[in-house]
Amino acid sequence: MLFDVFTIFPDGLKPYLEISILQRAIKNGLLDVHLHDLRSWTIDRHHTTDDTPYGGGGGMVMKCEPVFAAVEDVLGAPPACPVIMMTPQGRTFTQHVAQELVAYPRLALVCGRYEGIDERIREHLITDQISIGDYVLTGGELPALVLIDAITRLIPGALGDPDGAQDDSFASGLLEYPHYTRPPEFRGWGVPEVLQSGDHGAIARWRREQSLKRTLEKRPDLLEKFDLTPADRKYLAR
Ligand code: ADE
Incomplete structure (x- = not known):
């Protein structure tokens, strides 16, 4: 399964992809994560990805041009797979949604930053919006990692134990039973x-x-x- 992640902080996601289950899934060819730096698709000297909002008020807004250019460059126009925006305004991410999304061979994740994104990105580029919970983070990078992690566990073979994800809390609809190991x-x-x-x-x-x-x-x-x-x-x- 391939994830294309669009972000202005690709280095922020890297460490988590280099440990444990995700690292092994990548090594075994079950998972691939392409990190795309949105700044690479800016055309001005300062690599600007945000601007002040029309109508005034505080905060900055993520600009259309670099996001459209990046996603269309990598995935074509219209994009060849679902383009998911990580945003607190999205539908809530649950185990059920993870099970739904693992069916796709490829997913694009767009990480918002700043106070918001130009609404035209939401309307004309994004096909799905996902929130990881009712709280506001500084950007979509951690939510993107949460999504990748939860979905990767469901890829057959990604967990060492073939039944690994079966008894998970939520997988059956019940919370998991208690575990014990040595000593007695x-x-x-x-x-x-x-x-x-x-x-x-x-x-x-x-x-x-x-x-x-x-x-x-x-x-x-x-x-x-x-x-x-x-x-x-x-x-x-x-
Ligand atoms: N970006 C900021 N907060 C978020 C959240 N709770 N879920 C997804 N993306 C976000």
Whole structure:
């Protein structure tokens, strides 16, 4: 899967692509991230990508020309893949949206900066807008990384364990069950007996019940949308 990221801070994204799962996915040819510096498509001496807003007021606005030129140069006109703007005004990014987007072989991500972007970019170039949550960051670079990270985990083979993403919190619609590893006792705190029993049926039941319990406690909103089995209902009714 190929991501084309358009930003004025390409160096800001690099370190995270050079560690762990993303680095390995790139090395294994499952993921490619092309970072495009929007300043390379400016034509003035100062490489200007922003300007003052029509109508006055504070702040600067990202200009049309470099963004259109960069995206069309790399992806053609009209662009050959979805062009996603990272913006707090977008639809909220969720595991469901990550699953939707992993189906594309290529995605372009445009990182906004400054107080805003010229509305004509939104109207005539961007095909989708995504927010990573109801708060405002200084730019779209971190949100772009969040998107790339969450989507890469869903590319078959990107996680070492083939079932890796299956039990994730949210993947099934429930929060994930608790995990333990050695030692069996740490500072007097033990590990649930059932996990050491070797009884796979009992372990699977315990994990399911823990997922239900956690989801009920922390995110009851998720349970409302979840298709409970008769056994789930029985457990929750206790
Ligand atoms: N740019 C600034 N804040 C953002 C957010 N919450 N999501 C996506 N892009 C953003």
